[in-house]
Amino acid sequence: MPPAVHRPLSPHLQIYRPMLTMMMSIAHRLTGAALYFGSFLLVWWLTAAATGPDYFRFVQGIFSSWPGLVVLFLFSWALVHHFIGGMRHLIWDTGHGFDLPTVERMAQLNIAGSIVITIAIWVAAYLMRI
Amino acid sequence: MRFRSTLARVRGLGAARSGTEQWWQERVTAAASIPLTIFLIWLGGKVAGRSYAETIEILGHPLVAIGLIIALSNMFWHMKLGMQAIIEDYVHGGSRVWLLLANNFSVAVFWVAGIYAVIRLGLGAS
Numbered sequence: 001m002p003p004a005v006h007r008p009l010s011p012h013l014q015i016y017r018p019m020l021t022m023m024m025s026i027a028h029r030l031t032g033a034a035l036y037f038g039s040f041l042l043v044w045w046l047t048a049a050a051t052g053p054d055y056f057r058f059v060q061g062i063f064s065s066w067p068g069l070v071v072l073f074l075f076s077w078a079l080v081h082h083f084i085g086g087m088r089h090l091i092w093d094t095g096h097g098f099d100l101p102t103v104e105r106m107a108q109l110n111i112a113g114s115i116v117i118t119i120a121i122w123v124a125a126y127l128m129r130i
Numbered sequence: 131m132r133f134r135s136t137l138a139r140v141r142g143l144g145a146a147r148s149g150t151e152q153w154w155q156e157r158v159t160a161a162a163s164i165p166l167t168i169f170l171i172w173l174g175g176k177v178a179g180r181s182y183a184e185t186i187e188i189l190g191h192p193l194v195a196i197g198l199i200i201a202l203s204n205m206f207w208h209m210k211l212g213m214q215a216i217i218e219d220y221v222h223g224g225s226r227v228w229l230l231l232a233n234n235f236s237v238a239v240f241w242v243a244g245i246y247a248v249i250r251l252g253l254g255a256s
Contacts, residue, residue, distance in 0.1 A: 050247035125175035
């Protein structure tokens with residue numbers, strides 16, 4: 001094998017000044033990867049329900065503990081964030097929304113929307129129980 | 131000026147002859163995820179804080195069971211493609227093929243487990 005030649009590389013993450021749109025691109029991937037493992041939790045819960053009352057209560061106890069609720073809250077936030085981010089991508093796929101003000105505005109709406117909608121879902125779920 | 135033949139344009143494939151399917155399937159499953167995610171969030175709110183008996187009854191409803199089977203199948207395929215893209219982007223060398231296999235296998239195992247659980251609940255077997 002010939003010796004490695006150190007050719008110049010294209011600038012990478014640590015060279016660029018962090019920008020909102022770049023962070024949102026990373027966040028879309030990260031939330032997607034997190035949802036990958038989150039969906040395994042959903043299957044675990046479904047399997048517990050199908051197994052029987054004792055095991056279901058055990059799993060339900062884990063999910064309704066404080067650490068469990070934090071994980072579920074972050075799971076739901078990642079889902080909403082990835083949902084809105086995915087719609088951004090679907091809009092771009094049609095060839096629309098590429099001008100910088102629109103891109104910037106969509107990124108801001110994605111963050112704000114994901115937080116507001118996630119809290120709204122939890123409040124609605126809580127109110128339905130009362 | 132166009133260099134591609136009419137046949138190539140109809141097939142919609144480039145010089146690699148394949149490779150756009152993954153991109154396209156990611157979009158199709160993403161679009162399908164829009165109503166399915168709303169359904170899952172609705173279901174999550176409905177079962178939150180319920181007892182075992184109430185949960186079993188909700189999950190046993192035919193429309194819920196059918197919705198869950200469609201949602202799990204669609205999202206697991208979307209997940210499999212997404213994780214594959216992440217691995218292909220960042221992992222080079224020998225561990226790549228192992229991670230791609232681990233991705234396929236774990237998605238398959240959890241998908242089957244999820245579908246089995248939903249069918250069991252839908253048929254009221256527990």
